[in-house]
Amino acid sequence: MTTPGPTPSPIPLTTVAELRQHHSQLVRLGLASHPAHARRLLSFLARDPASHFPYAARLLAHHPDPHPALFNSLFPALPPRHAARLLALMLSLPLPPDHFTFPRVLPGAQPLHLVAQLHALLLKLGFHAHTQSLNALLAAYLANARPDLASRVFRGGGDALDVVSWTTMVGGLCKLGRVHDAREVFDGMPERNLVSWNAMMSGYVKVGRFLDALEVFDEMRARGVEGNGFVAATAVVACTGAGALARGREVHRWVERSGVAMDEKLATAVVDMYCKCGCVEEARRVFEALPTKGLTLWNCMIGGLAVYGRGEDAVELFGRMEREGVAPDDVTLVNVLTACAHAGMVSEGRRYFDYIVRRYGIDPRMEHYGCMVDLYGRAGQLDEAKKVIDDMPMEPDVGVLGALFGACKIHGDVDLGDAIGWRVIKLDPQNSGRYVLLANLLASAGRWEDVARVRRLMDERNVSKEAGRSVIEIDGEVCQFQCGSLCHPQAEEVYAMAKDMMGRIGAEGYVPDTRDVLHDIAEEEKETPLLYHSEKLAIAFGLLRTRPGDTMRITKNLRVCRDCHEATKFVSRVFEREIVVRDRNRFHHFKDGKCSCKDYW
Template sequence: MATTPLPLPPSTQWPAPAPPPRSTDARRAAVRALDACASMRELQQHHSQLVRLGLAADNDAVGRLLRFLALSPSGDLHYALRVLRSLPRPDPFVFNTLLRSPSLSSHHHPLLLYSQMLLLSVPPNKFTFPPLLKALCVSSSLEPGKQVHAHVLKLGFHPDTYSQNNLINLYLTCGLQEDARLVFDKMIEKDVVSWTTMVSGCSRLGLVNVARDLFDEMPDRNSVSWNAMIAGYVQSGRFKEAFDLFERMREEGVVLDKFVAASMLAACTGLGALEQGKWIHGYIEQSGIELDSKLATTIIDMYCKCGCLEKAYEVFNGLEEKGLSSWNCMIGGFAMHGRGEDAIELYKEMEKKSVAPDDITHVNLLSACAHSGLVREGKYYFEHMVHDYSIQPKVEHFGCMVDLLGRAGLFEEAKKVIDEMPMEPDAGVLGALLGACRIHGNVELGDQIGRRVIELDRKNSGRYVLLANLYASAGRWDEVADMRKLMNDRGVNKEPGCSMIEMCGVVSEFIAGGKSHPQAKEIYFKVDEMLQRIKSEGYVPDTAGVLHDIDEEEKENPLYYHSEKLAIAYGLLHTKPGETIRISKNLRVCKDCHSASKLISKVFDRVIVVRDRNRFHHFYGGECSCKDYW
């Protein structure tokens, strides 16, 4: 959009419009009927009646017509703009109504409508700028927004709080925090919306500490303010701080609404805090909070990612109306738990109910096939997606297929998929093949693919570590050293392993070898007991993944105190035989911990559910739900 300066309204204005036809019962009935209009077909009939009654140029009557056209979900903005062009002397109300249309930015540039308003000598008023700035915000129109900001100042509307709030939001949406802060600081009167807009906008820009400082300075807060700050913590992965703030919110007696509930459910998902998530779900049910499709999906997602798949499915089945997002979430839940057959059955049920799957549905379905080794089914549904739903595969679908074929050891087929992709393979696609090379020990192909992956994703430490592990498994220690040197030269640090476990509503976090937990002494004693008992069951430490070229006895020691082993030991201290221990880990579980967890579940009679970066593992009776296919 060109940045030609906007015209200012001339000092002269249109003369007063001609008086409307004499008030009659027919006129009053026609105008009242517009307020009750429910469809475009009905509106067109009322519009023709206005024309017959001589009211086609009456701003009040036509304004009601435009209100339906611009604001109703059944309206038609193009029709509204044609009606506007037929008005001889539109007033500010008419333009303001059109500026409020939710679909304005996608059909007609808001600045063109405002320019037309000025060229027709229709003077803007204080109701003009808030919807205009909001519409510009939707399209992130910075330069036009600056021009409108100038008009707000020139026409004397700068004291208007609503206009200033929308200016703040526009600048924050465009990433200009300093400009937004300048507007905010110069406001004569700041209301709760002004403060909340700053908090929310700074959080979106990653300035969470700035947002928190603003939040603490707020003279008054409402539930929207609390949610803005909690959501900021959640979106930046600072889940513990979100929980702390939530507790403070409850202490201050602020009522939990569906938006705060959704944010806190996301925090529970991030930490694997099932008990907290159950409490919030229970509160939603008891307090009568509306369970819309978005909130329902958030609840299902929380249960899936906190390892309680049965409860997720119970909530899903209990929904009177299942939106597409709910179907996708449940299929994705089955996928991450390695229940590929169940994912396929749910997909078939979805089709029977005539719910059209989308590209996300098929990413989840193909992922389910990959995690369960369902090669034939994965190939079928990939073709089914293209031929029966005309969904063109995206890079994520190709990545799933490469993962599916690679895990099954079908390297030639996986390479063929990559070679025939209509787009360049990204780090995710090539990384899937590299992971398969690590599983099957294909060092030659892994060497070729790994180098490409590292160059595409230079800051991801996991790529370097995976390739280094592949070299280590083949005893190629010079290449292992090269990987370490390359990481050091590029300033890439290995992400530390971290495991979290919730007990009695409190989430504890463990890192490998860490001793900061208040019960560290008891935990390490339990680890030693735990490992001693499973050794009698045949446990032998798997040292293949330890990259140092050192003696076997020395390699074992760091394996003993991996973060998930510490978390399991803590869980054993606080549970009884037959109970479930749930753990979330930020990295992929290692082979040694996987083997140990199977035996621990048998010896100590526990169900151990571990969520790692890729999927869930359910350990019980010495077996894992993944059947060692992971």
């Protein structure tokens, strides 16, 4: 059909009334079926498709010259229920779906039976070898958590599969936590592009397997494949997770050299990497060099200073953020409160809470009350902390109670800890850390029968303590040590060094602190001696490979135990090393026998 009449005006329609008026005008002029006009009408309807759906459907049902494209353009914006009805309308006209239909309908399709119906229709209409339709189908099965069905389609896909199909499988399986399966698919890929490499890397990152992510990155580079901004961001995040500063620096330098754009996301990843690898100053330099700073970036920098114990700097930066006209959000509030909590700035924290909430209309959420509890709790003001809980407008969740519980541990309040610890465990029965904390607290008071109760409870519920792991990076090589494990290639040498190290600091006045020995509570009979804690092994290894005056950087998955904290202070003096330990939730910078946390953590 020819397309007579005027081209439609490019001005978008803004109200439904306008739309109706315009539509009736078109009908009068006989232009209602002009494809461009219809597209304009429908694109308006697509903006709020759920409420305008009946109108859109009527428009299409009575369209004198329907074309699949008119329908296809609506699908992406429709909720699944309406999409299904629209498709039914299409079939009833009858207007057969075309090559664009399935890629448009499938992405949001749920629940599963809708996907299955679409699958059946797809086969019936002969799209079994249409790559884009198949890819959309794979993605839909994966999005509905059915890797089995996706795999079946995938295995039957044959020549119709392309890089995107493979990458969809890799990414989808990763999202479902099936990284192992994803890796198998990835290894079998006949061809990969940057998206594929990145999908595999970020899959590892998401499950915390940072070293595996970096290995994939290395393999990519070894094959001569250059990265882009996406890959760089993922690699940087992997370095952050692993605590691999030197490698992170390398990637950062590559970004600068290669001319990859430092956009907001990449910049945030880099700043975060430097912060979390204990280089706040370097993070600061990157931060300052960026011409425009978005909210996320400010948050990231403030949070970085916060966990480093630099409360004053964090708060000052917050002030600058305000002056530059960036409005804080709930995350900013968390970070500012954390900064105050970690620096012991109790009254400032209280003031900022009130100020930010009032000034910016932020609705304090559970997290924020948790921060307030932490703020008072760390400072030993347990009564104030309890008061926060009593006065907060919602029922405290495990997190908030956990903060108070943690404070009891720090300040040795056995009675309150005993009261609250059991409650926390009841609310969060699978979290091994809580049991360990309570057991340690009770043990410190010599209440061995209660300790045994905790132990039994863990056994009954089949909860086991997470193994302590420490990573140290030496000359760009990342080495991991696990508590009590002998799997390192130089294990014997490392163990000998650890013994020697403990002997040397013992002679200088170090006394083992066995109060936290129950860290190994779940290992029953064979409790791992303090000497074999993963960070002592990492430090011993570091001593073998560094010289006096050097800095060692260690990242560990749990919190530093008291004995390791004490020993590390001695090591820093006796062996003249600076040691930066990244904890599960903050930094400890050991130098000349002292720690930056002032033994307050």
